[in-house]
Amino acid sequence: MAVEYITSRNMISLIYETMRVMNVSVAHHSVRVGYILAKLLECRGTYEKYEIADFMILAMLHDIGAYKTDDVRKQLTYEAKRTLPHSIYGYLFLKYLSPFEERSKIVLYHHMDYTKTKDLDFRYRFELELLKIAEMMDIWYKAFGDKFEYSMINRYSGTKFDPEAVALFEEATKKDDFLERIKNNTFGEEVDEYEDYVLLSDEEKEKYLKMLMYCTGLRDESMVSETISVISVSRELVRKLNLSESDKNEVYYAALLHDIGMLAIPSQLLQAPRNLNEEEKNLIKTHVEIMEKMLEGKISPNIIKIAAAHHERFDGSGYPKGLKGSAMTNKDAILQISEYVVNAMDEKPYRRAYTKKEITDNLNNGIISGTYEAIVTDTFMKHYDDIIELAEDKADLALIMYQKLLRNYKQVYNSLA
Template sequence: MAIEYITSKNLFYLICDTLKLMDESLIKHGTRVSYIMSKMLECKGGYEKFEIADFMLLGVLHDIGAYKTDNVRKQLTYEAKNPMPHSIYGYLFLKYLSPLEEQSKMILYHHVDTDKLQDVDYQYKPETEILKVAEIMDIWHMAFVEKFDYHMIERYIGTKFDKRACELLYQAVEQYDIFNKLTDGSYYNEFEESVEYVLLSDEEKEKYLRMLMYTTGLKKESMVADTIETIYVCKEIGRKMQLSEMDSAEIYYAALVHDIGTLAIPEDIIDAPRKLEDAEKNLIHTHVELMHKAIEGKFSQNIVDIAVAHHERFDGSGYPKGLKGSGMNTKQAILQTAETVVSMINDKPYRKAYNKEDIMEELNNGIVSGKYDGVVADTFLRYYDEIVEKAFQKAQVTLTTHQRLLRNYEQVYKNFTK
C-alpha cells in the first residue's frame, strides 16, 4: 500500500530527515559512515547496487540507539567509554521495529573487537567488520582533522579490526579518494547517486514507515502510544463514515508521521508539569512546521495536507495557519478529532486525563461553536464507546512489539556484558 504514496528514495531521505530533528550531527555521522561503507563494499565486490544501498541505510541507522541511551552531543564520550548501551538498544530497535531483522546484529557487534568475534557465526560478519572500520574512520577523521592518518588503524589489525576490512579501506582510499571528498563535502554527491538505487518492497516501506512512528519513543515513551492510539481512532471513525480505502490510507500515513516534529522539541518543555509560558507554547507549535519540512515533497500532497492540519480547527483558532472549515476537508477533520480525543483521554504532565463526560462536553461545545467539524465529531460521539474500545484494544496489541524491545533491553545488556 505504501508504494502508492512514497518512493523508496524519498523514504530513505524521510528517515534521515526525521532523525535529523533529534540531532543533526549524529545523522551526518551516519551519512558519512554510510558513504565510507558503500565504497568499501564496492571494492569488495559481489553486490548489486541496490544491495549496497540497503547497507547504506543500515549505515545511516547504525547509531540510532544513541538517541535513546546517550547524550548524542557527546558522541566521543559514549563511543569510546561505553558503546554497548546504544549498540544493544539500536540492535533491538531494528530487530523488532524495522525490516532489518537479519542485519540488526551488525549494530549489536559494531563496537565489539574482532578478536572477540572469532567464534561468532553470523551471515553478515564481513559487512559488520566493514561497518566497524567505516565508523572509526569517520570518528578519527573528524577528531584529528589535519592530523588524521587512516594508517593509524594498522596497530589494531587482528585485535580490534579485521585485516580484510582494513585492506578494503585502503582500496577505497586509493580508488575513490574518500577522505578528501569527506573533507570538502563532495562525498555527498556520490552518496545521493547511490541512494537512487534504494529499492524497497511494499512490505519494507510499510515497516520503515511504522519504524518512524516508533522513533518518537526515542524521545518519550508515551508519544508512541499516543500516535498508535490516534491511528486507530482515525481508522474507527473512518470506518463508521464509510471512507474509501484510499482516503483511509491517506489518513493512516498522515497519522503515522503527524508528530515527528516533536522530536526537535526539548524534553523539559514536553514534560513540563505546569502551564507553559507563551514562548514555550510557540516553540511547541513549531513541531508542525518541522514535520511539514521533513515530509514535504516525499509523500503525496494529500497526505502532507492532512498531517500539517492536525492542529488546525474549523473556526480558525488552530495553528500554524489558522485555517477555517472552508479550507479543510473531512480527512483533515478526522485526524484533528482523533488527535484531540487521544490527548484528552491520556494523562499529561500538566493535567490528569479527562473522563468520558468531559470529553463529550468538549466535543459537543466544539460542534456548537464551530471549532470541530460537526459531522466527524458527531460520528465519534455517537459511537464513542465502540470506537474507543476497539481503537485502544488494537493499539495495545501494536504496542506489545515496542514493549518487548523495552523488556528485552536490560536482559540482553546483562547477557552481553557479563
C-alpha cells in the same frame, strides 16, 4: 499501500531528514560512515549495487540508539567510552521496528573488538567488520583533524579490526581517494547515486514509515502510545463514516506521521511535569510546521495537508495557519477529533484525564461554536464506546513490539556487560 504515496528514493530522504532533525552532527556522521562502507563493499566487487545501497542505509541508522541512551552532543563519549547502551538499543530498535531484523546484529556488535567477534556465527559478520572500520575512520578523522593518517588502522589489525577488512580498506583507499572527498565534503553526489539503487517493497516502506513514528519514542516514550491510539481511533472513525479506501489510507498515514515534528522539540519540554509558559507552548507548536517541512516533496501532498491540520479548528481558532472550515475536509476533521480525544483521555503530569462526559460535552460545545466539524464529531459521539473499545484493543496489539524492545534491553545488556 505506502507504495502509492512515497517512492523508495524519497523514503530514504525522509529517513535522513528525520535523523537530521534529531541531531545534525550525528546524521552527518552516519551518512559519512554509510559512504565509507559503500566504497569498501564496492571495492570488494562481490555485491550488487542494490545490496551496497541497503548496507549504506543500515549504516545511516547504526547510531539510532544513541538518541535514546546518550547525550548525542557528546559523541566521543558514547562512541569510545560508553558504547554498549546505544549499540543494544539500536539493535533492538532495528530488530523489532525496521526492515533490518536479520541484519540488526551488525549494530549490536559494531563497537566490539575483532577478538570478540571473529568467531561469531553470523551471516553478515564481514560487513560488521567493515562497518567498524568505516565508523572509526570517521571518528578518528574528526578527533585528529589534519593530523589524521588512515594508515594508523594497521596498528589494530588482528586486535580491534579484522585483518581481511583492514586489507580491503587499504586496497580501497589506494584505488580511490574517497577520504579526501569526505574531508572536502564533496561526496554528496556519490551518496545520491548509491541511493538511486534502493528498491523498497511495499512492506519495507510500511515498516520504515512506522519506524519513523517509533522514533518519537526516542524523545518521549509516551508519544508512541499516543500516536498509536490516534491511529486506532481515526481508523475506527473512518470506518463509521464509510470513507473510500483511498481516503482511509490518507488519514492513516497522516495519523502515523502527524507528530514526527516533535523530534525537533527538546525532551525536557515534552516531559515537563508542569504547565508550560507561553514561550514554551509556542515552541512546541512549531512541531507542525517542522513536520510539514520534513514531509514536503517526499510524500503525497494530501497526506501532508491532513497531518498539518491536526491542530487546526473549523472556526479558525487552531494553529499554525488558522484555517477555517471551507479550507478543510472531513479527513482533516477525523484526525483533529482523534487527536483531541486521545490527548483528553490521557493523564498528564499537570492534569488528570478527562472523563467521557467531559469529552463529549466539549465536543458538543465544539459543534455549537463551529470549532469541530459537525458530521464527523456527531458520528464519533454516537459510537463513542464502540470506537474507543475497538481502538484500545488494536492499540494494545500495535504496542506489543515496542514494549518487547523496552523489556529486552536490560536482558541483552546484562548478557553482554
